[in-house]
Amino acid sequence: MKDPIRHRILETRWPTAEHAARSILFSPIEIGRLTIENRTWVPAMVPWRATGDGLVTKNILEWYGRFAAGRPGVIVVEATGIRDVPSGPLLRIGHDRFIPGLRELASTVRRESGGRTRVFIQIIDFLAVKRRPEKDKYFDCFFVVGQSHRERLKEATGDETWLSAADGSVREFLRAAPDSLLDSLLDEREIESLRFGYRERVTDVDLAHVRDLPNVLPGVFASAAARAREAGFDGVELHYAHAYTMAGFLSALNDRADGYGGPRENRVRLPLEVYRAVREKVGGDYVVGVRFLGDEVIEGGSRIEDAMYFGVEFARAGFDYLSISKGGKFEDASQPKVGHAVYPYTGRSGYECMPTVWSDARGPFGRNVPLAAAIRREINLAGFSQPVVASGGISTFEQAESILEKGEADIIGSARQSLADPDWFLKTSLGRGAEVRRCEFTNYCEGLDQMHKEVTCKLWDRLPRDVQGVAMSSDTRRRLVAPPWNNKDSAAAVADSPVEK
Ligand SMILES: Cc1cc2nc3c(=O)[nH]c(=O)nc-3n(C[C@H](O)[C@H](O)[C@H](O)COP(=O)(O)O)c2cc1C
Numbered sequence: 001m002k003d004p005i006r007h008r009i010l011e012t013r014w015p016t017a018e019h020a021a022r023s024i025l026f027s028p029i030e031i032g033r034l035t036i037e038n039r040t041w042v043p044a045m046v047p048w049r050a051t052g053d054g055l056v057t058k059n060i061l062e063w064y065g066r067f068a069a070g071r072p073g074v075i076v077v078e079a080t081g082i083r084d085v086p087s088g089p090l091l092r093i094g095h096d097r098f099i100p101g102l103r104e105l106a107s108t109v110r111r112e113s114g115g116r117t118r119v120f121i122q123i124i125d126f127l128a129v130k131r132r133p134e135k136d137k138y139f140d141c142f143f144v145v146g147q148s149h150r151e152r153l154k155e156a157t158g159d160e161t162w163l164s165a166a167d168g169s170v171r172e173f174l175r176a177a178p179d180s181l182l183d184s185l186l187d188e189r190e191i192e193s194l195r196f197g198y199r200e201r202v203t204d205v206d207l208a209h210v211r212d213l214p215n216v217l218p219g220v221f222a223s224a225a226a227r228a229r230e231a232g233f234d235g236v237e238l239h240y241a242h243a244y245t246m247a248g249f250l251s252a253l254n255d256r257a258d259g260y261g262g263p264r265e266n267r268v269r270l271p272l273e274v275y276r277a278v279r280e281k282v283g284g285d286y287v288v289g290v291r292f293l294g295d296e297v298i299e300g301g302s303r304i305e306d307a308m309y310f311g312v313e314f315a316r317a318g319f320d321y322l323s324i325s326k327g328g329k330f331e332d333a334s335q336p337k338v339g340h341a342v343y344p345y346t347g348r349s350g351y352e353c354m355p356t357v358w359s360d361a362r363g364p365f366g367r368n369v370p371l372a373a374a375i376r377r378e379i380n381l382a383g384f385s386q387p388v389v390a391s392g393g394i395s396t397f398e399q400a401e402s403i404l405e406k407g408e409a410d411i412i413g414s415a416r417q418s419l420a421d422p423d424w425f426l427k428t429s430l431g432r433g434a435e436v437r438r439c440e441f442t443n444y445c446e447g448l449d450q451m452h453k454e455v456t457c458k459l460w461d462r463l464p465r466d467v468q469g470v471a472m473s474s475d476t477r478r479r480l481v482a483p484p485w486n487n488k489d490s491a492a493a494v495a496d497s498p499v500e501k
């Protein structure tokens, strides 16, 4: 019997070129003062190709150049760190020395798309997340012995001498203690640090740098956004989604008592202050968008009602577009192996962020669309009309067009489908949809992301690789960019179509 989900992946009707030309998907849209040629969009995807110092590499240029060759309306460059601190092979924008490489990136997208694709960059702040330690190392190096531990030890063992025991004796006992006993001796955060690795939260106001985030972040985001403009990006996207600092402020779990936590109005305060600082720095004519969650999908987290409220406040403040994502949180992530860091896409919330075919009967398709639709409705009711981007399991023309026809979103984001086949927009617009290499939504790519390995698609390597000049991953086993679409007819059609700039 046919698997119903797989069946849906394989079967769809593609438009003729004439039908595509009349579609909403391939019609232009305004974002702020920019005209976007069509409503196709590649959302941010970290490919793990920057240098260890966060600089743009040849592989980054080829990655984005390849997406640009498929001519989506917009490419959003991956989450790029706004601070000038080491963060592994993630792109960075926290200092002027990053500008030349980023400038080359923006101009590569322009060149490879023939000037048709607009390029934005997503900017992000994140807090410390440490790898899960060895048990011995945790108790020797990270664990802080307190009087409360001595008291719990006394209670658990009935031995009064624990009350005055030396730190070393407490550590030694805990190192050898079974997990069940540790559960009663350590507090919740200590258990988490031991079993998952230490992780900061925006509510850790006992830490000066966390307490100070509201003073620091507006300026750091604003400087990063100014660099994005200087580097030639068409816009900047503030990353307020998933497991990172700004999403932490928006979260219903944020109970800071300094006016930046608790009720929604307080939780949205810093995100709005950051926006205003950015806007002031980049000017009114520059695109500033936001990505945030329609639902955190964690216990006690923000729900769609919170997101609708945030959406209206973001629209009122003047964001030029709202891109809606879902989940992707640390709170429900699986336990990492020793030596690995917790990955926010492994629990239920992670599943909802990048849904796969291994799920309920609905499969991965369009699972976030109702969230985008509710937020769009709410901002429209409040009298605002900024475009809303929906993404999450959207991989066919039929799906995309129906979402737009129903007014559920204004723009269609496709991350993994664009990874599987960066030419899918072009093929669709040319009436060649049958040639689209369809994403199978089994998350091989996401597995690579989790291991911080160069992200590639498993489908690329099913094609022959005996072509000269094919760039390979550092493990030498995988193509680093999608295979070319060798089609003369399409090249002629692209060359003939009018370019509007
Ligand atoms: C490898 C990979 C890296 C990603 N990196 C980012 C990122 O940097 N910022 C972000 O907002 N979302 C990121 N995402 C999430 C995607 O933008 C998108 O929301 C998600 O994959 C669901 O859309 P899709 O079903 O079209 O893939 C990433 C997804 C993948 C697969």
Ligand code: SF4
Pocket: 416, 417, 419, 420, 438, 439, 440, 441, 442, 443, 444, 445, 446, 456, 457, 458, 459
């Ligand atoms: S690796 Fe799998 S889920 Fe990722 S883009 Fe390719 S087909 Fe889609």
